Amino acid sequence: MNGVTDVLVVAPHPDDDVIGCGGSIAKHVRDGARVTVVIVIGRERSALDDAVTDSQFAAETQAAAKILGVHRCISFDEPSRDFTLSRRVHLDLVRVLREVRPQVVYLPHDNDDDVEHRMVHQLTTEALWMAQSDFFQEAGERPMPAPRLVLGYEVWAPMARFQYAEDIDGQIETKVEAMRAYVSQLRHAAWDEGIRGLARYRGALSAGSGHAEVFQVLSLSTHPSAGVPGGDRD
Numbered sequence: 001m002n003g004v005t006d007v008l009v010v011a012p013h014p015d016d017d018v019i020g021c022g023g024s025i026a027k028h029v030r031d032g033a034r035v036t037v038v039i040v041i042g043r044e045r046s047a048l049d050d051a052v053t054d055s056q057f058a059a060e061t062q063a064a065a066k067i068l069g070v071h072r073c074i075s076f077d078e079p080s081r082d083f084t085l086s087r088r089v090h091l092d093l094v095r096v097l098r099e100v101r102p103q104v105v106y107l108p109h110d111n112d113d114d115v116e117h118r119m120v121h122q123l124t125t126e127a128l129w130m131a132q133s134d135f136f137q138e139a140g141e142r143p144m145p146a147p148r149l150v151l152g153y154e155v156w157a158p159m160a161r162f163q164y165a166e167d168i169d170g171q172i173e174t175k176v177e178a179m180r181a182y183v184s185q186l187r188h189a190a191w192d193e194g195i196r197g198l199a200r201y202r203g204a205l206s207a208g209s210g211h212a213e214v215f216q217v218l219s220l221s222t223h224p225s226a227g228v229p230g231g232d233r234d
């Protein structure tokens with residue numbers, strides 16, 4: 001194939017990328033893709049998190065990205081609970097899209113239980129359109145070509161229906177290990193075992209066994225390999 005496949009993952013908060021599509025990220029990396037993660041909102045401020053400093057938390061995020069093999073992790077650091085969908089934040093994402101020019105894009109599915117996840121879904125679908133248009137020159141002059149594939153992942157609300165399942169049997173331990181890098185989050189709940197259980201359930205549901213991540217297909221080009229991990233292989 002000509003050139004490296006670029007993948008962009010938009011995560012509302014640190015660790016949403018790991019939970020939603022960490023196995024698929026590791027699989028893209030295995031296949032030689034370059035994965036960029038954008039984390040839109042900064043860490044949640046709660047009394048439970050007071051024991052962790054900002055730099056410790058940033059180190060957890062970096063460690064998780066390294067385990068998955070993420071090429072670049074960009075934090076917008078928008079304020080949690082005060083996050084609004086401004087023109088500025090749209091343009092920030094358009095700028096990244098026009099720079100990375102991803103063939104595959106991951107974002108939260110459209111009906112997650114968390115309001116900030118739904119906002120980031122809306123932000124990303126809008127920015128995808130903006131980045132492909134001839135307008136918004138202040139966010140980069142060259143419009144982005146349409147991605148081959150846009151997939152919605154699940155975090156806090158399992159999807160009742162999905163259109164695509166990715167087999168992550170070979171990546172489940174990497175995904176769990178990346179989750180374990182978020183030591184501060186595991187103090188609240190056993191998310192590492194939670195994501196293993198969800199992947200196991202999705203594996204049974206989609207293939208009868210193994211581990212899987214499932215997705216809402218939000219946009220799919222007619223390109224034959226469509227950009228899924230392994231799709232560029234012969």
Ligand SMILES: [Zn+2]
Nearest residue numbers: 012013016114
């Ligand atoms: Zn989140």
